[in-house]
Amino acid sequence: MGSPEGDGQPDERPRHLVCLDAFAIDRCEVTVAQYRGFCAATRRSMPRLPLWSRDDHPIVNVAWSDAQAYCAWAGKMLPTEAQWERAARGAAETRFHFGDSESLLGEHAWFKGNSDGQTHPVGWKRPNPFGLFDMHGNVWEWIADWYDPDYYARSPARNPTGPAAGSYRVMRGGSWNLQDILCRAAARNRLRPDLGGLNLGFRCAAGAAPEGS
Numbered sequence: 051m052g053s054p055e056g057d058g059q060p061d062e063r064p065r066h067l068v069c070l071d072a073f074a075i076d077r078c079e080v081t082v083a084q085y086r087g088f089c090a091a092t093r094r095s096m097p098r099l100p101l102w103s104r105d106d107h108p109i110v111n112v113a114w115s116d117a118q119a120y121c122a123w124a125g126k127m128l129p130t131e132a133q134w135e136r137a138a139r140g141a142a143e144t145r146f147h148f149g150d151s152e153s154l155l156g157e158h159a160w161f162k163g164n165s166d167g168q169t170h171p172v173g174w175k176r177p178n179p180f181g182l183f184d185m186h187g188n189v190w191e192w193i194a195d196w197y198d199p200d201y202y203a204r205s206p207a208r209n210p211t212g213p214a215a216g217s218y219r220v221m222r223g224g225s226w227n228l229q230d231i232l233c234r235a236a237a238r239n240r241l242r243p244d245l246g247g248l249n250l251g252f253r254c255a256a257g258a259a260p261e262g263s
Contacts, residue, residue, distance in 0.1 A: 051135050052202055053236045057145070061199035062236045068132050069208045073257030075129055075137045078172040078183050079108035079191065080120060080252055088120050100248055106171040108189045108251040114219045114243035117192040117252040128194040129255035131238075132210050134222045137255075138186070138235040140179035145234045146186055147178040152230040159187030161233050165226035169249075186224050186233040189251040193220035197240035218242055225249035 052058075052065040083105035089096050097111040112120075121127050129137070140147045148154055155161060158178070160170045165187075173183040195212025197220045212220065218240035224233025227249050241250065 051132060051205075051236070053234075058234065058236055059238070061238050062202070064202055066202055066205060067207060068136070068205070068210060070132060070136055071209055071257065073129070073133050073255055075133065075182065075255040076126075076253040077177070077181055078253065079189060080117075080254065081105065081172055082107055082109050085109040085112070085120060088123055092119070092123060094119075097246060100168070102168040104171070107169045108172055108184070110169065110189055110248050110251050111246040112192075112251065113246050114192050114241075116246075118194075120252075121254040124254055126254035126256045128192055128252060130209075130211050131193050131195045131220050131222065132205075133255055133257065134191070134193055135235060137180060137182055138178065138223070142179075142235075145236070147235060155186060155230045155233060159184065159224065159233055160226045161187040161224060161230055162226070162228055163230060167227065169226055184223070186235070187228070188226060189223070189249055190221040190225045190239060190247070191223045192250065192252040193222050195220045197238070221250060 051068045053062040054065050082103055118128055144150045156164045158176050169188055177183050178185055196216030197218040198213045198216060201213055221239040221241055
């Protein structure tokens with residue numbers, strides 16, 4: 051997990067070995083249509099969506115608590131940061147699940163170089179070896195963990211769940227408005243949990259519930 055010396059950002063180091071119990075994760079990001087069904091069932095309001103958003107696009111502009119609530123309603127949870135990176139990488143130790151070259155990203159992801167400034171339907175690009183789509187782009191994804199730039203230095207080797215508290219929640223996965231190099235499997239980002247964005251959505255996982263989330 052993480053990036054080697056000389057690559058990536060300081061909060062992606064040190065690179066370290068992590069062991070995870072088995073878990074499942076959604077093949078695609080949660081869509082507008084799926085989230086609308088959740089809002090109808092729970093009498094919540096839909097978030098404000100951009101004009102270009104369609105039912106098969108990933109839902110955006112949701113706060114962390116809304117993403118968490120959707121996952122709980124679906125009988126799932128937000129993935130931990132370690133689970134997400136394992137899912138994104140497959141068996142690869144390279145920058146992307148398909149290798150180190152950014153030139154191949156367009157086959158696998160929507161990013162600044164090919165997105166035309168908007169999200170796109172989930173599942174259109176090539177999947178990774180686990181059969182998962184859009185792990186390197188389309189939208190950032192909310193993660194269960196609190197964010198700490200120094201967490202990797204003290205992260206437990208088995209089933210890490212992030213720090214016990216913090217001011218920001220982790221985001222992973224890159225997005226439609228980012229340069230290719232920022233869509234790497236190890237790239238980390240963060241945001242206040244009460245905020246959302248037009249480049250931020252989520253997907254659900256299933257497994258042991260993270261502590262302190």
